[in-house]
Amino acid sequence: MPPPLPDEPGPRSWSRAFGDLRQGWKQRPLWGYLGWQDIKQRYRRSVLGPLWISVTMAVVATAMGILYGALFGEDIATFLPYVATGLLIWYFINGCILEGSEVFIANEGLIRFLPAPLSLHIYRLVWRQSLFFVHNLVVWAVLILIFPQPLGWSLLLAIPAFALLVLNGAWISVLTGIIATRFRDIPPIIASLSQLLFFMTPIVWQYETLLRNPAVAERARIAELNPVMHFVEILRQPMLGQEIAWRHWYIAGAITVVGIGAALVCLRNYRSRVAYWV
Amino acid sequence: MVSIDIQGASVDFPIFDAKTRSLKKAVLGKAGGRIGTDSKVPIIEALRDISLSLRKGDRVALVGHNGAGKSTLLRLMSGIYEPTRGRARIIGKVAPVFDLAVGMDPEISGLENILIRGLFLGMTRKEMDARVDDIAAFTELGDYLDMPLRTYSTGMRVRLALGVVTSVDPEILLLDEGIGAVDAEFLAKARDRLKELVERSGMLVFASHSDEFLADLCSTAIWMEHGTIREHGPLREVLHHYKGRDVLAEIEAR
Numbered sequence: 001m002p003p004p005l006p007d008e009p010g011p012r013s014w015s016r017a018f019g020d021l022r023q024g025w026k027q028r029p030l031w032g033y034l035g036w037q038d039i040k041q042r043y044r045r046s047v048l049g050p051l052w053i054s055v056t057m058a059v060v061a062t063a064m065g066i067l068y069g070a071l072f073g074e075d076i077a078t079f080l081p082y083v084a085t086g087l088l089i090w091y092f093i094n095g096c097i098l099e100g101s102e103v104f105i106a107n108e109g110l111i112r113f114l115p116a117p118l119s120l121h122i123y124r125l126v127w128r129q130s131l132f133f134v135h136n137l138v139v140w141a142v143l144i145l146i147f148p149q150p151l152g153w154s155l156l157l158a159i160p161a162f163a164l165l166v167l168n169g170a171w172i173s174v175l176t177g178i179i180a181t182r183f184r185d186i187p188p189i190i191a192s193l194s195q196l197l198f199f200m201t202p203i204v205w206q207y208e209t210l211l212r213n214p215a216v217a218e219r220a221r222i223a224e225l226n227p228v229m230h231f232v233e234i235l236r237q238p239m240l241g242q243e244i245a246w247r248h249w250y251i252a253g254a255i256t257v258v259g260i261g262a263a264l265v266c267l268r269n270y271r272s273r274v275a276y277w278v
Numbered sequence: 279m280v281s282i283d284i285q286g287a288s289v290d291f292p293i294f295d296a297k298t299r300s301l302k303k304a305v306l307g308k309a310g311g312r313i314g315t316d317s318k319v320p321i322i323e324a325l326r327d328i329s330l331s332l333r334k335g336d337r338v339a340l341v342g343h344n345g346a347g348k349s350t351l352l353r354l355m356s357g358i359y360e361p362t363r364g365r366a367r368i369i370g371k372v373a374p375v376f377d378l379a380v381g382m383d384p385e386i387s388g389l390e391n392i393l394i395r396g397l398f399l400g401m402t403r404k405e406m407d408a409r410v411d412d413i414a415a416f417t418e419l420g421d422y423l424d425m426p427l428r429t430y431s432t433g434m435r436v437r438l439a440l441g442v443v444t445s446v447d448p449e450i451l452l453l454d455e456g457i458g459a460v461d462a463e464f465l466a467k468a469r470d471r472l473k474e475l476v477e478r479s480g481m482l483v484f485a486s487h488s489d490e491f492l493a494d495l496c497s498t499a500i501w502m503e504h505g506t507i508r509e510h511g512p513l514r515e516v517l518h519h520y521k522g523r524d525v526l527a528e529i530e531a532r
Contacts, residue, residue, distance in 0.1 A: 010365070029403050033393070037390075110380060111358070113377045114380065115358045
């Protein structure tokens with residue numbers, strides 16, 4: 001007769017949830033390698049390789065900058081870097097949200113056949129998105145060289161801002177990833193919302209410009225309700241040398257705390273169910 | 279201490295069909311109340327009330343008909359499934375060989391796949407770099423290791439997977455059937471290596487329909503039936519009861 005196991009923590013316990021996060025973190029070499037592999041994979045056998053990420057970004061940013069700059073009558077020298085920086089941040093956020101909702105579904109095979117902490121897939125995803133971000137950062141750097149912006153010491157704020165973005169990418173992947181594994185309608189819902197979100201976020205338009213126009217100022221304020229806007233602003237303002245509006249930091253910080261809390265609760269309660277659901 | 283302790287564990291799979299697996303149903307279902315049986319998710323009881331205790335040195339054969347729960351039990355032992363009811367405690371480094379295609383990327387080379395598989399099994403990069411030559415020699419794949427995995431035959435993939443798993447010094451080795459796709463010569467080699475490994479490091483649980491393989495590697499057996507343990511004891515007795523004849527004697531007589 002096997003000895004009883006009364007002291008063993010159950011599947012729904014904080015110790016197992018944090019154990020999962022810790023163990024996943026320990027496997028840095030694995031997800032570090034897999035994240036790189038994901039990127040190399042996508043551009044395997046192409047001549048430019050991962051450089052395609054930067055090229056694509058450059059083309060889209062230039063086209064959008066010129067198009068919307070003409071529509072809104074903005075000066076290209078400021079508007080092009082503005083659009084590019086916004087896109088750079090948007091790509092990261094959007095990647096985390098879109099791929100986050102499919103993170104466990106896409107790794108079904110691994111989850112069902114190899115014992116590994118769930119958080120491994122989260123780390124891999126956020127790491128991969130960060131690598132994309134770095135590739136796109138090249139475009140930003142080039143544009144800053146061509147169209148110099150009033151950068152200052154506030155540029156250092158970009159580092160904690162990006163750290164906040166990474167934390168949020170992680171919690172949202174955990175949360176939507178688990179829910180979407182159970183309810184398969186979530187990924188298409190998120191995919192269609194993300195289109196909408198792009199236009200709701202000041203990327204190809206400027207919030208301040210709209211506020212100055214009395215005809216649309218009222219409606220423009222709705223953008224404040226869009227959480228993504230605050231995350232875009234905390235990173236874009238230092239990257240363009242704009243004046244820092246601290247309220248974005250407060251809101252982003254609050255969202256981070258609440259989001260991490262929700263994700264942890266979800267991880268604790270449903271972590272062990274994911275293998276059954278995929 | 280390498281050990282597997284499972285107590286009163288059950289594994290229930292919820293089967294969501296297209297209707298129940300959506301948010302619409304969950305939301306609407308709440309408003310409308312229960313509609314007969316389809317408001318509840320049907321459940322498959324893959325394992326029921328499993329209790330067992332394995333220690334270092336145990337070499338266990340898993341036998342039973344298709345669908346008896348052998349593979350699910352192996353995955354419970356690996357920690358992939360945590361029991362829906364009951365408790366399971368697994369202590370030790372687990373190396374599972376279940377589905378050989380999983381965790382292998384067909385687009386990258388055999389060598390890279392060796393590295394990834396090793397990292398998945400808890401090795402560091404350094405440790406894997408040190409072992410790569412040994413694994414390459416064992417698999418006898420030679421220059422093929424630089425080719426993308428999609429060019430490999432099934433047997434070659436099995437060689438690769440077994441090569442990695444047996445080289446990482448696992449403490450708990452879990453093998454599911456289906457490693458039969460290799461030629462006889464390599465099989466003999468793999469058998470020796472597995473034997474050596476089991477003697478050296480700990481615990482083996484092996485699900486297979488090949489009596490010879492089981493007789494060679496295992497000392498005890500678990501007979502699974504309808505998701506429960508029908509019998510757990512010495513290999514000879516369990517196989518005898520399961521097959522209705524003394525299989526080991528037949529093998530020895532050959």
